[in-house]
Amino acid sequence: MRGDYLFSVLKSVGEGLDSFVVLSEAVLTAGYGATGKRIDYEVSKIKKQRTVSALERKRKQRLSSVLWKLKRDKLIEVNPETRAFSLTQEGKKFYSDLEKRFPLCHYPSPTYKTFRGKTVKIVLFDIKEKERAKRIWLCSALKNLGFRMLQKSAWAGENMIPKRLILDLDKLEILGDVEILEVLKPGSLKENLREIIDRSSKTS
Structure with a gap:
């Protein structure tokens, strides 16, 4: 009998009856003669499936x-x-x-997949006070994307802006209140931000 196989059996028996039952299922799935690593993998997979099933039962019980x-x-x-x-x-x-x-409970989820970009993006927004909840939602979304606040209504980050975020801004009717800019020239973020804000104030 292989040493790693014996170790896996002893380890599972030592963890109790339930682990032994799990091990039996794992051995049947992996096949006789499987290595200890293969059996450990099957044990881990079965335990994960059981955890998911237990979570599903808890969710169903809570819902009921x-x-x-x-x-x-x-x-x-x-x-x-x-x-x-x-x-x-x-x-x-x-x-x-x-x-x-x-x-916020009926707003889109502020969590998006993050993808690293090649340039720094600055997000500026001017959302009215009566739509404060939308501003809080946007700040939460930007924070989840890895952006950091430079000023109250100015955030910067290197991750890409997801298309779904743009669609959600449009759905919430605040797309026109948000400006997304790329920093292409070298310099500190504060310098670039000051220049962008000055340029925006002149054109508005």
Whole structure:
């Protein structure tokens, strides 16, 4: 018997009955005569699948609990034929109140995939105070993209601006309030920013 195979078996037995059951599944999947590394890989994969299944069960349990409470409070109702959920009048009012209290909850996700660019980008924006929630959302999106704040409404970073962010800005009707510029000439960010702001103020 190979030493690494024996080690994997002993290690799993030492971790308890559940690990032994996992190991049995792993050996069957990997095949007899598989190396210890191959079995360890299968063990890791099975444990990961079980973790995902456990998380899914927890999510389903949480969802069931929330739906039960909403139904109990007469905020939702269930169609007896289709079993589909719908908001009651009281539920619609409750949802409207939540929208006002948590305006960011119905905005697009501020998380995007990041891709390294070749130049520094500066994002300037002038979003009205009455749309403060949109400004907070944009700052969160830029921060998630790895940008750093230079001034209150000026951010800089080297990562690329995703196309989906542009589409989301348009969807939120603030695309016209945002200017994205590339820094092509050498110099400090402060110098470039000062020059850009001066140029923008002259053309506005």
